[in-house]
Amino acid sequence: MFYRRKIILGLIELLGGEVEELRLQKLLFLYAKKKTQSEYDFIPYKYGCYSYSAKADLNTMVKKGFLSETENKYCIEDKSNYFQKLKPADAKLLKEVVWDYGQMSRNALIKHTYLNFPFYAINSTIANEVLPGSLYDRVKEAIPNDEEITLFTIGYEGISLEKYLQKLIRNNVKLLVDVRKNPLSMKFGFSKTLLKRFCNSLNIEYFHIPEVGISSDKRQQLESQTDYDNLFAEYRKTTLSETKKAQQEILKLLMQYKRIALTCFEAEPCQCHRSHLAEFISKSPDFKYSLRHL
Structure with a gap:
């Protein structure tokens, strides 16, 4: 198995064995931001930071039986304890992410990523709702605006x-x-x-x-x-x-x-x-x- 997929499985294990996809993307993003070179990179998408590659890996792991997917949630099916197979430094970072952000509500997690990483909210369809008033200015300021041909x-x-x-x-x-x-x-x-x-x-x-x-x-x-x-x-x-x-x-x-x-x-x-x-x-x-x- 690719090591990057073990990161996803280890994260889901730390979260109790199941997680909503949006929360998973956000937590994986926050983990990636702690690393100089991460297993996954992200783009600004409909609900903020998103990794097409992580989504592709999730789909593959569902097909292979490592995960199951129901109502936008992923659940661990393979009980191999992938967290223990991670490099110590990566395991430590995942623990920090879950400790700091794992108990946040869905909306709080979205707001946190939008406020601290506004570039990733520039394509969000809900940014002006999540960040009312002047807070939304951070997102608008992050939108690339160079128009030179x-x-x-x-x-x-x-x-x-x-x-x-x-x-x-x-x-x-x-x-x-x-x-x-x-x-x-x-x-x-x-x-x-x-x-x-x-x-x-x-x-x-x-x-x-x-x-x-x-x-x-x-x-x-x-x-x-x-x-x-x-x-x-x-x-x-x-x-x-x-x-x-x-x-x-x-x-x-x-x-x-x-x-x-x-x-x-x-x-x-x-x-x-x-x-x-x-x-x-x-x-x-x-x-x-x-x-x-x-």
């Missing part, structure tokens, strides 16, 4: 789905343009269907332009920067010379949405075709905007 590029290598989506949200990206030839990934959340769904749930549009991508067979055995440079030299000579229409389409999307991001896999722009695509577009006579690599 900008073409971003972003890769998802080495980061979680939630950290990736956070980058888009914090930079007020309105449209994600997937420039992969084949928008499939073994990494959770990054295949086309799921990525589009998650983006749309956060009011970010998704658009796929496969013709500006590089086929996977050409990306084999890239062992040095020289290998990448040779690949991209061919890419500029062939694909970018043959896809002027698609590049103009991206430029039109930029003018329409104001802040868009080109996405592919690699973390480093110098090892991904998206940077060359973006630079080609930026050389257009009609391009008078900013270009940033996230």
